[in-house]
Amino acid sequence: MTDPTPRPWLVTRRAMLQAAGAGTLLAWALPARGYGSAVGDQDMLIAYLGLDPDGTVVVTTPDAEIGQGIYTTHALLIAEELGAAWDRVRVQFSGAGEIYRNPQKNLQATGRSMGTSGYFRVLREVGAMARGQLCEAAAARWQVPADECDTREHQVVHAASNRALDFAELIEAAVRIAPPSEVTLRRPEDYRYIGRSAPRLEIPLHASGRSQFTVDIQLPGMKVATLQACPVFGGRLGHFDAAEAEGMPGVHSVHGLDDAVAVVADSYWEALQALRKVRIAWDEGDGATFASEEHAEVLRTLLADDHAEVRVGVSAGEPDRRLAAAQQRLEGRYEVPYLAHATMEPMSCIARVADGQCDLWSGTQGPMHARDTAAARAGLAPEQVTVHRTFSGGGFGRRWQRDFIDRAVDVATRVPGVPVKLIWSREEDIRRDWYRPAYACSFAASVSPETGIRALQVRLAGAGLFELNRPGQFAPQPDPSVMSGFRNHPYRIEHLHVDWRPIRTPIPIGVWRAVGNSQNGFFLESIIDELAHAAGQDPYAFRRDLIDDPRRRKVLVAAAEAGDWGEPLPEGHGRGIAFMESYGSIVAQVAEVSVRDRRIRLERITCAIDCGTAVHPDNVKAQMEGGIVFGLTAMMYGAIDIEQGRVRQGNFSDYPLLTLRDMPSRIDTVIIDSGEQMGGVGEPGLPPAAPAVTNAIFAACGERIRALPLARQGWRLA
Amino acid sequence: MNKFKLTINGQDHAVEADPQMPLLWVLRDRLGLTGSKFGCGIGVCGACTVRMDGAVTRSCVFPVSACEGRDIRTIEGLSEAIDHPVQRAWIEEQVPQCGYCQSGMIMAAVALLEQNPTPSDGDIDAAMTNLCRCGTYPRVRKAIHRAARLMAEA
Structure with missing residues (x-):
């Protein structure tokens, strides 16, 4: 378990402040650099960096480690400037706190693929400040100017006199020196960590079973709980009879919550056995009439409904007039279903409430709002809540939600003083998610071989997840999740109209890896592919010729070249290409598939990405691989069906994932280091994956895939 | 009880x-x-x-x-020093992402390699049915081949 306990650096500083005069105190109050009005440099240093007496550098990451590798990336940013040796760097998770806000979004939150770009400057400055202190301490000892000293491999070195001192020997003196008010960051040509791929620090922990996820934390006197929530969204707990359950072995207590029943026991399994014996009557409410199949039909209707509420996201030229005048119109409709996150670690949180204090242990992606929601549930002030963060067994946006925190606090408040580890069953996890919303999309277009896309009109219908609680909040603008990819597409389309037809849904919807890009990548890149074929052009050449911006064109070309676009293929094989820019990164992918009797084999996938600067290139590749597999799982299998307000799926048996045997023989990633503004990597690999493959299926057999998942259309993986 | x-x-x-x-x-x-x-x-x-x-x-x-x-x-x-050949291969190939499924993956890989010291891709496909939501599969495959080499050298 990692804990936000201050490191000795802070302890030493506190001792020093006690001994210090007013003049010294003033020296700590250095000007903030825009991290927040009340935050000074010294506070930043303490928040993010500690040095143990043996010289071990302890980096505090403000982000959740959900598989994106931020644990390592944050450490290497500090190590770079500090001049640390990699084998003497350790990482801990921060708690919740304003000082940990990501400067790019002014919020401490793991999401929108901003963990690296957001903290890129802050963490390097922190490392550089500490370097300044260490250099000054060494310089004083050697009686040389501090600016002649530098750090390297955990030593301060003075090249002119060929002297070196280990950090461990300098800590005591260094902490008595105020950090420099101005720091000079290392030049890119001097980088020793950035742009290289230091072994990821969390990997030995994961490879030995020693990494502690929330479900692994053990506390004195702890109990384990599980729960059953009302199977219908919006429903409430009516009444329940727990007489039999309460007498079962290992059971501590049974509790009725607003919309759930929870059993507290000595073990998860005992809690689960007892839960099955609780007789529960639900007050299902209005939600019990909802059916996703009907919802899909409503979305189709909305696309054609002239009286529907329409919010225009993109309006350029006169696509209507041009389409009316076109001799040939191309039309089509696309659909995607609701999707669950299905993180491998089911939702879990440990809470202990006692004596005006609440402690949480969680892999939350939003520690500040986890803290605040826990405070509200427990009737405490936010400062009475301590968030201890753990590794997260997958996030993908699911651990941004608060429900798994709320439920744990609700149970813990009923058993004061007892730490309760609430673990959801897989069934609860899948049936009580915040789903990627179902969407429908229609298009009408006109193309010609000479002029490319003459006009394109796109309609989107679905629920807006950012205005879930306040419908119409962004009107007349569309919900911010809706136009992803349509506003920042790279193509030269003079006459383009994209609108959104909102619908309300009683189904909880939320951020799911790549959010709106996850469906829009499939919609837009399938449409572009249809237009290329209609224009009688090669889909790659068609795209390339429509992209004016050299940086974006370069990514497309890189993917095509690395993916051997145009090389001869065996019978039954096909290649597809797709492009999508999201979270500040530009990605193109080429997929090669073979198709026979509606059986598909993923043969090879090639990815090109320009994320500005690849801070840890191997991790960028890992994230591309992960995003591709995530996207292709959704393409092949992903579907949440709701009948009578109940989610039909409940485990990996009916919400399947791709497996190792489904993998292509190669997934290769080409990184283009443009040095442009840094983008993210956790999400951008996903959006082009499905359309690259479905476009390849079209190339292989001539069948256009317009609805996902493929398994629903009778396709199988070979 | x-x-x-x-x-x-x-x-x-x-x-x-x-x-x-x-x-x-x-x-x-x-x-x-x-x-x-x-x-x-x-x-x-x-x-x-x-x-x-x-x-x-x-x-x-x-x-x-x-x-x-x-x-x-x-x-x-498996090992005290995280140096079982399969763990070494896992670290060298930088397999895990969130890490949650990896204990199970590694135990399945150890069993496979004891029964079949030189598995083909097909053998790995057949034996490794563990699920990974992060998509580490391509690296799992590479790491099993690497572990096979490490074990042969030992």
Whole structure:
């Protein structure tokens, strides 16, 4: 378990402040650099960096480690400037706190693929400040100017006199020196960590079973709980009879919550056995009439409904007039279903409430709002809540939600003083998610071989997840999740109209890896592919010729070249290409598939990405691989069906994932280091994956895939 | 509640549990061995994979009453210094992402390589049915080939 306990650096500083005069105190109050009005440099240093007496550098990451590798990336940013040796760097998770806000979004939150770009400057400055202190301490000892000293491999070195001192020997003196008010960051040509791929620090922990996820934390006197929530969204707990359950072995207590029943026991399994014996009557409410199949039909209707509420996201030229005048119109409709996150670690949180204090242990992606929601549930002030963060067994946006925190606090408040580890069953996890919303999309277009896309009109219908609680909040603008990819597409389309037809849904919807890009990548890149074929052009050449911006064109070309676009293929094989820019990164992918009797084999996938600067290139590749597999799982299998307000799926048996045997023989990633503004990597690999493959299926057999998942259309993986 | 004597990673443990309690929860909630993970509870995902008398076993659906007298091996017993050839290969190929499924993956890979020291891609495909939501599969495959080489060199 990692804990936000201050490191000795802070302890030493506190001792020093006690001994210090007013003049010294003033020296700590250095000007903030825009991290927040009340935050000074010294506070930043303490928040993010500690040095143990043996010289071990302890980096505090403000982000959740959900598989994106931020644990390592944050450490290497500090190590770079500090001049640390990699084998003497350790990482801990921060708690919740304003000082940990990501400067790019002014919020401490793991999401929108901003963990690296957001903290890129802050963490390097922190490392550089500490370097300044260490250099000054060494310089004083050697009686040389501090600016002649530098750090390297955990030593301060003075090249002119060929002297070196280990950090461990300098800590005591260094902490008595105020950090420099101005720091000079290392030049890119001097980088020793950035742009290289230091072994990821969390990997030995994961490879030995020693990494502690929330479900692994053990506390004195702890109990384990599980729960059953009302199977219908919006429903409430009516009444329940727990007489039999309460007498079962290992059971501590049974509790009725607003919309759930929870059993507290000595073990998860005992809690689960007892839960099955609780007789529960639900007050299902209005939600019990909802059916996703009907919802899909409503979305189709909305696309054609002239009286529907329409919010225009993109309006350029006169696509209507041009389409009316076109001799040939191309039309089509696309659909995607609701999707669950299905993180491998089911939702879990440990809470202990006692004596005006609440402690949480969680892999939350939003520690500040986890803290605040826990405070509200427990009737405490936010400062009475301590968030201890753990590794997260997958996030993908699911651990941004608060429900798994709320439920744990609700149970813990009923058993004061007892730490309760609430673990959801897989069934609860899948049936009580915040789903990627179902969407429908229609298009009408006109193309010609000479002029490319003459006009394109796109309609989107679905629920807006950012205005879930306040419908119409962004009107007349569309919900911010809706136009992803349509506003920042790279193509030269003079006459383009994209609108959104909102619908309300009683189904909880939320951020799911790549959010709106996850469906829009499939919609837009399938449409572009249809237009290329209609224009009688090669889909790659068609795209390339429509992209004016050299940086974006370069990514497309890189993917095509690395993916051997145009090389001869065996019978039954096909290649597809797709492009999508999201979270500040530009990605193109080429997929090669073979198709026979509606059986598909993923043969090879090639990815090109320009994320500005690849801070840890191997991790960028890992994230591309992960995003591709995530996207292709959704393409092949992903579907949440709701009948009578109940989610039909409940485990990996009916919400399947791709497996190792489904993998292509190669997934290769080409990184283009443009040095442009840094983008993210956790999400951008996903959006082009499905359309690259479905476009390849079209190339292989001539069948256009317009609805996902493929398994629903009778396709199988070979 | 019954008493059971279990041999886990070469050490004897006495536990009290319902005979139907799956081994996974005995390991995790009775003995504090949390390396084996809970993912599905129905033996599908493989996060709970342990070895019993050498065989790959999904411990979330394996009752403790059937475990007595068996040689149970979990990720915790693989190596002290995280230097089992499979762990070394996992580190060298930088396999894990979130890490949650990896104990089970590694235990399945160890079992595969003991039975088949030079598995082909097809052998790996057939043996490795564990689920990974992060998509580490391509690296799992590479790491198993690398582990096979490391074991051959040893």
